[in-house]
Amino acid sequence: MRNLKLLPALIGATLVIAIILYVAFYFIFLDLFVDLWWYESLKLEAYFWLRLLYKFFLSGGVTLAFFAIFFFHFWVASRYLGLNPPDEVLSTLDQRRRFQRFADTFMNGSATVYTPISLILAIFIAIPFYNQWETTLLYFFGSDSGVTESVYGKDVSFYMLSYPTYMLIQQELLTTASLIFCMVGILYWLEHVFIPDQSSEFPLGAKVHLTTLIGFVVAFVVWGFMLDRFTLLYTDKHEPVFYGPGFVELRYQLPLIWLEIVTFVATAITAGLFIFSEKHRVKAPFLISLTLFLCVAGLPKIQFIPDLIQKYIVNPNPVKTNKSLIQYNIDATMNAYDLKNIKTVDMTIKLNATKDIETWSTQKHFENLPVWDREFIIDGYKQLQEIRPYYKIMSVDEDRYFILDHTRQVNLAAREVNISKLPPEAQNWENAHLRYTHGYGAVVTPAAQDADNPLIWYLRDLNMHSDVGFSVKHPDIYYGQEKFDYAIVPNKLNVVGIAGSSDPGIAEAYHGEGGVPIPSLFRKALFSFYFKDEKIFFSTNISTQSKVKIRRNITERINTLTPFLHLDKDPYLVITKDRFYWIQDAYTLSNRYPVSKPADDDFLEGKQNFNYIRNSVKVVVDAFDGGVDFYISDPSDAIIQAYSNAYPGLFKNLEEMPAELKQHLRYPRDLYYLQMKVYAKYHQQTPELFYEQAETWQFANVRGQPVLPYYQTMDFGNCNDTEEFVLINPMTPVNRGNLSMIGVAGTLDKSNCNLDYKPGITVYKFGKDVQVNGPAQVEALINQDPEISAQFTLWGQAGSVVEMGRMIILPMGNTVLYVQPIYLASTKNKIPELTRVIVSIGNVVVMDKTLWSAFNRLKQIYIQHAADSDGTETPKAIMNQEIIK
Structure with missing residues (x-):
């Protein structure tokens, strides 16, 4: 019972x-x-x-x-x-x-x-x-x-x-x-009340103990006051003029903090003396110190005092009173965003561009201008090169490769797997996890190309056809930008024809090193529990040689390994002889850099609050095996050095990166955009100029959109015919259309002229005496030309849409070159066609089918004008109707 x-x-x-x-x-x-x-x-x-x-x-x-x-x-x-x-x-x-x-x-x-x-x-x-x-x-x-x-x-x-x-x-x-x-x-108190026969007085030990605890409380409060001093470095009360402490903070609030410390300590000491002096208790010192402390502590709540200081001392003399503090803000912000070492070149603009045109017309590989925008060409990639319903091109990257005797800029994209467009009955567990497990191959086209011609392919199709030497031993892409689910390979399925080629090598089972082995029923059972999927355990197509590939999205993969790194939005593909790799730029951020202006919320999708950034790590992900390597690209960064000390062996020196990958490192576009956004204001590096804001810049605008940084491969004459892969960024004065500067960010080591990674920014700054057209003004010249406008209207009536691509703007000697690609896109299939190229220098615009012919016509116009005049004015815009036809 x-x-x-x-x-x-x-x-x-x-x-x-x-x-x-x-x-x-x-x-x-x-x-x-x-x-x-x-x-x-x-x-x-x-x-x-x-x-x-x-x-x-x-x-x-x-x-x-x-x-x-x-x-x-x-x-x-x-x-x-x-x-x-x-x-x-x-x-x-x-x-x-x-x-x-x-x-x-x-x-x-x-x-x-x-x-x-x-x-x-x-x-x-x-x-x-x-x-x-x-x-x-x-x-x-x-x-x-x-x-x-x-x-x-x-x-x-x-x-x-x-x-x-x-x-x-x-x-x-x-x-x-x-x-x-x-x-x-x-x-x-409980001991005093509930234990009988206690003395009416508290024991001395209890008093000492409580007094010691009060001492600790006092010490920690004083420490808090000491730390409060540093919060003044992060005040935004003076925005938008400048960031950080001003005259009021350092001449009024900081002394108040010190007074709070002194009066609080005095109050604590007099309170202790009052408690222990049983026979000679004197309230006056304690009450006086307490009153003083309360008064001092209440002063920060009284706003009219700092308002009076601001109104009668600071506002009449804003630069004089805050001069050193504005300079602190400028210096700190330039340091925090790694802008201290920008090289500035004062560029003199000459109205007569004849000499520059003659010089640059002999420039080697001048035709290597990226007239194909990745934003336009992706539609052609999707239509022509996804080929199978289970492949998907996510995005187009830009890079440079040594092709046909010199370095050429290319657009390239990976062909990743995505079964969402297969028939519903084919979207089952076995297909998703055992059969359609990976993407295959990539496509590559030149960024520079003549107009009105079929698109040139450097690498295309599922047989990886290339006329320029691209060859990849393992073209399988198991890891990429797609939101992959887990895959189990190799398996017992006889997967034939997935890659769409008659080459038997394509149907071979996976033989890489990546993935978690499943050597036993125990692991099969655990993975069934982990994925909440019993099919893993009961599937007879999974062998002891199979491996589970998880976290195949490269962003998820890196974030899982190093959640303390903040990733750039644009990882890019690199092609080697053996396989594909992804290179991901990673940043270390901090919101505690003293006196540095916080970044705007449009960086890294606005998820971070920071006022310090370094591109401190380059992450390489093997698209075939999934291996991840971290290379420190900025050893001067204190944050990444701390992580490197904490995790020995995780981070490698950049010198350890294989040369075939190292030559594809680039200046991150998102970082450069952020830096130029900050530099647009902080290039005014004296307090007087900074306060005036007369030379504040903004991103150049065209068609209501800012011209964002874009990649360009060209020999800028820095290192013996070495072509650089750089970011170009034009800026204009605030609310004006003319150019103020062109920023160029690259990674070439200009001092030693080698391929060592040494990022730097050069700013070509224009004087105020000569007006330099911005992209909106050049586009206005294009639209005002009657022949070009007529041609655009004619194309638009033929069932096509005329699209103007990204305008290329380059410093060229003592003038500025503008190149505007023109695309035609069918309203039905949306496959774009590069149909014309417009070239402009000064106020002259020329449209032609090839960059060279347009440039040569521009050259002839300027030479003819120089012969007919003294060369002090630019010629009028001229258009040859036969070329348009």
């Missing part, structure tokens, strides 16, 4: 244990096992364990430390310092025993209570450390950057690596000290 009564309890206990084990297995151990196997497949298991160790060591260590602090104070308060019986109570043995019995009962009971309370409080206090353990890691492994901020004279790495941790520690220690003081005070 007794056993029957225990049966429900046993069943309940068994169910509870089973549920706990299931939850622990499913949500902890299963993920742990799969993650470990995945890291092992990448040969990064040491990094996996190190990262796990850091996380649990820091989290567990902080929890244990706070538990020890709470427990120690409760234990001391209940065991030693709270008993204070009068002498007469302890005069006999019975009285001593009776008192001790009550005291032991209370102390043992309180210990039962405060032990779990200490643990709960420790976990509560440590929660912010759990969430910010990686920030704390930077504190331990960080080092000085060598750059000192100007306000307090500290190294900037202190603010980016140490300051956030100090703020966290100060807040948690202050909370801890306050909680302990309150709870220990309650404990002493």
Whole structure:
């Protein structure tokens, strides 16, 4: 009968244990096992364990430390310092025993209570450390950057690596000290009330203990005031004029913080003297210091005082009072966005461009201008080269390759797998995970091409046909930009014809190294649980040689490995003799760079709040095997050095990157866009100019859209006929259409003229004496030309849409060259055709089918005009109707 009564309890206990084990297995151990196997497949298991160790060591260590602090104070308060019986109570043995019995009962009971309370409080206090353990890691492994901020004279790495941790520690220690003081005070009071025969006076030990705790509270409050000084470096009260502290902050608010510290310490000291001086208590010092502290602490709440300072001292003399502080903001922002080393070239513009045209008409490979925009050509790629319904071209990249005797700029795209366009009945589990497992091959076309001709292909079709030498041993793409699901390869299916070629080599089973092995039924079962898919376990097509490929989207893959890196929006494909690779630019960001203006919210899709950035890492992902390598591209960055110190072996030096990949490194487009957006204002590097904002720039606009940075391959005469792959960015004055500058960002080492990666920016700045056309003004010249307008109208009536591509703008000697590609797109199939090229210098526009013929006609116009005049004016726009026909 007794056993029957225990049966429900046993069943309940068994169910509870089973549920706990299931939850622990499913949500902890299963993920742990799969993650470990995945890291092992990448040969990064040491990094996996190190990262796990850091996380649990820091989290567990902080929890244990706070538990020890709470427990120690409760234990001391209940065991030693709270008993204070009068002498007469302890005069006999019975009285001593009776008192001790009550005291032991209370102390043992309180210990039962405060032990779990200490643990709960420790976990509560440590929660912010759990969430910010990686920030704390930077504190331990960080080092000085060598750059000192100007306000307090500290190294900037202190603010980016140490300051956030100090703020966290100060807040948690202050909370801890306050909680302990309150709870220990309650404990002493309970001892005083419930233990009989206690003296009417609190014991001396209790007073000392409480006073010590008050001392800790005071110390942590003072530390908070000290840290508050640094918050002045991040004020935005003076925006949009400048960012950071101004005259009011450093001449009024900063002294107030020091006064708060002094008066608060004085209040604490006088309060302590008042408490301990039982016979000679004097309230006056305590009340005076307390009053002073309250007055000083209340002053920041009174806004009319700083308003008066601002109105009568700063506003009448804005530059004089804030001159050094504006300079701090300029210097800090230029440093934070890596703009300190920009090379500025003052470019003199001559109205007579004859000499420049003659010089540049002999320029080697001048035809290598990217008249094919990736935004237009992608439609042609999709229509002509996706070929099968299970392939998809996600995006078009730009790069340069040595083709046909020199470096040529190309557009290229990977052919990735996507079965969404297959018939619904074909979109089943076996097809999705065992059969259609990868993309195949890529397409490559020249960015430069003559108009009104069929598109030239450097690499095309599923047989990887190339007339220029492209050959890839392993063209399979298992990892890419598509949102891939998991794949299991090799398997027992006889996959034939998926790649659409008669080449038997294409139907071979996967023989790469990537993926997590499935050597046993145990792993099959675990993966079935992990993916919530029983088909994995019961499928007979999965062999012991099969491997599971997971996290095949390269962004997800890198983010899982290094969540502390922030990825560029545009990874790009690189073709080698052996296989395809993806190169991903990665950034380190911080929102704690002192006095630096925060970035706008249009970078990295607006997900980050930061005022410091470095392109510190180049990530290479193997599209065939999935291997991931991290290379430090900016060793001067203190943040990436801290991570490198914390995770030895994860990051490699850039010199270790294979040469065939290193030659395809480029200046990131998103980074350059951000830098130029900041530089548009901060190129005015004296406080007077910065305050005036008379030379503030903006991105050049055309058709209501900004002209964003674009890639160009050309020999700019820097290194012995070496062609550079650079980003071009034109800018105009605010609310004006004429050009102010052309920025060029590249990676060529101009000092040694080799292929070493050395990113830099050159700004070609135009004077104010000669007007230089911007893209909107050149487009206006094009639209005003009657013959061009008539031709556009004629094309538009033939069932086609006339599209004007991205305008190419290049500095050329003492003039500026504009190249405007014109496309025709059918209203039915949307396949674009490059139909004409318009070239312009000064106010002359010429349209032709080839860049060379248009440029030569432009040259003849200028030569003829120079012969007919003194060359002080530009010729009128001339158009040859026969060419248009």
